[in-house]
Amino acid sequence: MFHQKACELPQAFFFVITMEKLKIAIQKSGRLSEKSMKLFESCGISQDNGKRKLVATSPDFPVEWLFLRDDDIPQYVYDSVADIGIVGENEVAEKAYAVEIIEKLGFARCRLSLAIPREVEFPGVEWFSGKRVATSYPNILKKFFDEKGISADIHQISGSVEISTGIGLADGIFDIVSSGSTLMSNGLKEVYTTMRSEAVIIGSRELSESKRKILQKLLFRIRAVEKSRRNKYVVLNAPNDKLEEIIGLIPGMKSPTVMNLAEEGWSSVHSVLQEDEFWEVIDALKAKGAQGILVMPIEKMIV
Ligand code: ATP
Ligand code: MG
Secondary structure, eight states, X not given: OHHHHHHHHHHHHHHHHHOOOEEEEEXXXXXXXXXXXXXXXXXTOOOOSOTTOSXXXXXXXXXXXXXXXXXXXXXXXXXXXXXXXXXEHHHHHHHOOSOEEXXXXXXXXXXXXXXXXXXXOOOOGGGGTTXXXXXXXXXXXXHHHHHHTOOOEEEEOSSOGGGTTTTTSOSEEEEEESSSHHHHHTTEEEEEEEEEEOEEEEEOSOOOHHHHHHHHHHHHHHHHHHHHHTEEEEEEEEXXXXXXXXXXXXXXXXXXXXXXXXXXXXXXXXXXXXGGGHHHHHHHHHHTTOEEEEEEEOSOOXX
């Protein structure tokens, strides 16, 4: 009896000790936080201890989250304190650490732009020569000005960049823009965009084999969720004499499912349609005589 237990225990300990977790840095609180955690939820990976702690784990998947300021994420990943991180491309470019961009995530889309007071005439980027420009992204801006041969006075400030022309701190600004309404309400106009950004997964270049395996499993789930978001499931009724043309419009993943309707001369067609071509295809389907078109979200899509 004793002999048997003694054999079992070390094995159990061995399993616990060797179970590696992928450490993921995400923003503690800000524009990226909620969508980052939602991404894991939609992949069936839940968080098992209270929110807003510094570290959390999952009961479903070998990951550990570290909640940090977004500015620090590139460095933590570069230093291998975290294995991967979710951060805006703008922060990755600003910090310029040698990390790998593993996956674009399609949220937190924005751009980095130069803006000047609305009433000032703008002949071209050379206008910035000799001017004072306020920004939280001095490295990206300096690189851009260097490339264009512009010598300007870059003022680094950490927030509320958009008010700096109004208070006389700067002649222009370089900041994140999404809708442009913040610029407008501060009497500014966007004059030049230097980069576009979205949330990305960055990774350390030195991941162990077992962590790479966990990462591949995670990416498989993320891609299935992303793909399902970009596609819709379509069911419609088609007159048989137009069936071929209608099928040509919605080829689906392999080919559409076609079933006879109880009504003579009609078929039901089931297929998958991409979000970005959605309205055009629906119009074309209607023009071909398709009726009763149902469009449904897809939860996961594995091709
Ligand atoms: P932290 O306290 O973590 O340093 P922060 O104030 O620097 O946060 P947020 O404002 O939360 O950063 O923005 C995080 C990221 O979200 C930005 O780096 C950018 O990639 C993206 N982002 C910022 N503003 C917008 C916006 N208006 N629309 C879309 N995405 C944005
Ligand atoms: Mg920040």
